[in-house]
Amino acid sequence: MDTRKEIMADGLRGRVGQPILRRDLLKYGAALPLAMHSLDLRAVEKPKTATSPKRVIFICNSLGFYEPNFFPKVRGDLASSHYLQGLEMHDKMTVYQNLYHPGMDTSNHDSEKSFLTGAPYPESATFTNTISVDQVLAREIGGDTRFPYLSFSIYDRGWGCSWNERGVAIPPMHDEVAIFDKLFGEEDLSAKKKQIQNDQLIVESLYRDLEQMKVQGGSAARSDSYRTVIAELEAQLQHEEFWLKAKKSEVVNTLSDDQEYAFSTKVRNLFELAKLAFQTDSTRVITISLDWIYGAITVPGASGGWHTLSHHNGKPDVLGKLVRVEEDIIKQLNRFTVEMDQIDDGEGRTLLDNTSVVIGSCFGDASRHTCNNLPTIVAGGGYRHQGHVVSEKPTHLCNLYRDLLHAHDVDVGGFGNSEGDDGLLAI
Secondary structure (H helix, E strand, O other), X not given: OOOOOOOEOOOOEOOOOOOOOHHHHHHOOOOOOOOHHXXXXXXXXXXXXXXXXXEEEEEEEOOOOOHHHHOOOOOOOHHHOOOHHHOOOHHHEEEEEEEEOOOOOOOHHHHHHHOOOOOOOOOOOOXXXXXXXXXXXXXXXXXXXXXXXXXXXXXXXXXXXXXXXXOOEOOOEOOHHHHHHHHHOOOOHHHHHHHHHHHHHHHHHHHHHHHHHHHHOOOHHHHHHHHHHHHHHHHHHHHHHHHHOOOOOOOOOOOOOOOOOHHHHHHHHHHHHHHHHHHOOOOOEEEEEEOOOOOEEEEOOEEEEHHHHHOOOOOHHHHHHHHHHHHHHHHHHHHHHHHHHXXXXXXXXXXXXXXXEEEEOOOOEOOOOEOOOOOEEEEEOOOOOOEEXXXXXXXXXXXXXXXXXXXXXXXXXXXXXXXXXXXOOOX
C-alpha cells in the first residue's frame, strides 16, 4: 500500500527511506510530535485577529560556550562579556546566570536530550524523555499556521531538541534547500491529495483493528493507544486538507551557498529560514539544534573538530580555535536578531518584539562535561529586559520555561522540574 509509512519531522513521517509497520505507528503515536487533537484546528475554526501573534524559537548550542568569554565580567554589564559585547540588541535581551537542570551530573552529551524537557538522568538505560517546552507551545499556538512547529538541525542524526508528549524524539530537518522548498516551494496538489487519501486508508485500517480487538477482548491500554493514534491522525489530516487549499507565501530565496565556510553558512541559513518562516507566519514555533558534528569544520580564522576543540583543557592554541567557532555562532545570532528587529510586525512592534528568542545549552563547561551554570539568553519577545540576571542560588532552567509558557498564555502550574514562583522573565 502506497502510504506514508515514513516518519517525518512535521507530522506522519520520520527519517526518509526508513519504512515502518502499522504497529510502529502505535509505538510512535503515529509519530506525531504532539496530541494534534489538542490543536483544536484553530486555523479552520477561529477567525484571524488583527493583533500580531507571539512566536518563539529555541536554539540549543550543543557544546555550550566557553564560560569566561560568555558571562559578563561586570555584573549587569553585557559589554564586559567578550562574546556578548558585539551583540547589537543589548536593550532587547537578558543573559541568565546560575541556571541548571537537576539530575545531569553524570549525563555527559546525553544531557542535550533534556535541554527543553528537564527530564533527569538521560544517560540511564531506562531513560524515558518527557514533552519538550516547544511542543507544549505548539499544542497551544501552532494550530493557526500551516506548520504547527518546525524543527531544524545542522546534520542528520535523527533527533534534535523536540520531543513529543510520549517522550519520542521528533526528527528535525537539516537540508536547507529541502526546508526552503517545503516552506515556499510549489505544492504537487495531486500527489498531496493522494497521500492524504492513503493516510485515510491507514485510519480506516486502525478502526478495523480496534473493532477486531474488541471482539477478541484486547487490553484496554492497547485500545486506548489505538484511539489516541486515530484521533491524532484524523486531526492531522484535517489540518493538512485545510492548508492544501491555501497558497504558500512567495519569498525570494536568500539562502547562502558559500562553501568556503560551510559550517558558518549552515548556521546562517538555518537562522535565515527561521526568519522567513516567522515573517510569513508559516509557523510560530521553531527549534534549532546546533548539534556538534564529527569531522572538521572551518570558520573564519580556525578549523578543526568542534567536539575535539571543546575539550581544550585550557590549552591556548586549542582554546583559541574554539573561541573562533563560538564567536562565529554569536555573529550569526546577532545577524538574526538585528534583521528580525528591522521587520515591521505592526502596532509599532518589530518581528523580534513579537518573537521570544531563546539560546542555551545543557553544558556549562563542555571541556569538563559539567552541566551547571548553563549559558542562557532570552532576546526579543517584548519583555522588560534586564540585561544580566544572576540568580543568588542555583535555579532550575525549567523555571524560565514555565515563565515562557505563562508569557504565551499557557495556563500551567509548572513545567518539568520547575519550582517556586520566582519570575525570571519580566513581562
